[in-house]
Amino acid sequence: xxxxxxxxxxxxxxxxxxxxxxxxxxxxxxxxxxxxxxxxxxxxxxxxxxxxxxxxxxxxxxxxxxxxxxxxxxxxxxxxxxxxxxxxxxxxxxxxxxxxxxxxxxxxxxxxxxxxxxxxxxxxxxxxxxxxxxxxxxxxxxxxxxxxxxxxxxxxxxxxxxxxxxxxxxxxxxxxxxxxxxxxxxxxxxxxxxxxxxxxxxxxxxxxxxxxxxxxxxxxxxxxxxxx
Amino acid sequence: xxxxxxxxxxxxxxxxxxxxxxxxxxxxxxxxxxxxxxxxxxxxxxxxxxxxxxxxxxxxxxxxxxxxxxxxxxxxxxx
Numbered sequence: 001x002x003x004x005x006x007x008x009x010x011x012x013x014x015x016x017x018x019x020x021x022x023x024x025x026x027x028x029x030x031x032x033x034x035x036x037x038x039x040x041x042x043x044x045x046x047x048x049x050x051x052x053x054x055x056x057x058x059x060x061x062x063x064x065x066x067x068x069x070x071x072x073x074x075x076x077x078x079x080x081x082x083x084x085x086x087x088x089x090x091x092x093x094x095x096x097x098x099x100x101x102x103x104x105x106x107x108x109x110x111x112x113x114x115x116x117x118x119x120x121x122x123x124x125x126x127x128x129x130x131x132x133x134x135x136x137x138x139x140x141x142x143x144x145x146x147x148x149x150x151x152x153x154x155x156x157x158x159x160x161x162x163x164x165x166x167x168x169x170x171x172x173x174x175x176x177x178x179x180x181x182x183x184x185x186x187x188x189x190x191x192x193x194x195x196x197x198x199x200x201x202x203x204x205x206x207x208x209x210x211x212x213x214x215x216x217x218x219x220x221x222x223x224x225x226x227x228x
Numbered sequence: 229x230x231x232x233x234x235x236x237x238x239x240x241x242x243x244x245x246x247x248x249x250x251x252x253x254x255x256x257x258x259x260x261x262x263x264x265x266x267x268x269x270x271x272x273x274x275x276x277x278x279x280x281x282x283x284x285x286x287x288x289x290x291x292x293x294x295x296x297x298x299x300x301x302x303x304x305x306x307x
Contacts, residue, residue: 037290050296145287165285
């Protein structure tokens with residue numbers, strides 16, 4: 001047995017988990033931008049995001065003995081962050097007299113029908129300068145995407161963050177939010193359509209769409225018309 | 229590798245997000261893989277959706293304010 005593994009087991013036997021405070025702080029610090037960014041996308045409010053990150057880190061430190069393997073620290077900490085956010089959301093909705101599953105599931109949140117960026121952008125012929133969809137993605141700024149995400153209703157945005165950003169399974173998200181798996185599927189489907197529509201509109205506002213649609217610089221020419 | 233059955237482009241596109249999420253229910257990932265390996269249009273669509281997802285995932289990280297970093301340091305010092 002190595003000296004390092006002996007030290008690790010000694011620490012764990014004292015009920016402190018595999019990380020001492022210095023290591024814990026360093027690991028948290030390295031993840032801080034992602035923790036804060038995730039909380040900010042979930043809450044859409046800087047003060048609330050800071051409160052949730054701080055509370056999650058405090059909880060994680062208190063429960064560090066639950067972490068059996070240091071290698072799982074990141075997933076463990078993000079799970080605590082998600083749970084902290086969900087508790088915050090429940091408290092907020094309780095105050096506002098809304099159930100956690102009621103905002104978007106029982107009505108037809110206006111998604112305006114299915115929307116696909118690819119269907120809007122793709123042209124069935126090759127261009128010497130690349131494809132319109134590549135050009136679109138290349139010109140899209142991080143803040144364009146953040147703004148589009150922020151426009152989604154809470155339930156849809158949460159589903160996108162938990163599945164697309166954090167990589168949770170539908171079952172895990174259903175358990176976290178205490179909703180059926182089918183609801184996770186339907187929220188994601190509607191969320192993606194709304195997100196792609198919002199990105200399309202962001203692109204229009206930023207002037208990206210005209211460039212993608214009209215590489216010759218003539219925004220009056222509509223490629224849909226060319227194909228018809 | 230065997231495949232459940234040949235699948236149409238429409239069926240692939242309907243299942244594309246479930247495939248990317250690893251959540252296919254009624255066909256195997258290998259069936260979609262097989263289709264994408266032979267269909268340029270669906271492959272192009274899948275690559276676009278993958279790149280867009282990566283951009284969305286990447287967009288979440290945001291510089292944490294110094295105020296929050298100080299608050300966390302103070303919090304950990306208390307314990």
